[in-house]
Amino acid sequence: MRQWHKIGLNISLYTGRLIELNSYADKVLIMLQELTCSRVAGVSSQPSPAYLYSEGAPV
DSSP: OHHHHHTTOOOOOSSSSOOOHHHHHHHHHHHHHHHHHHHHTTOOSSOOTHHHHSTTOOO
């Protein structure tokens, strides 16, 4: 980490301390599953672009 700071990278540890590789991989997998589940919740079986052309459409 000191070497990264020397070259200008401002990094920090995820939990404030070092993590064993398998524990880190488990945390990443959990975050990916949560992301996937939250993204799937808003997808319809028949998607429509109508929301892009409605009055409340994002600009």
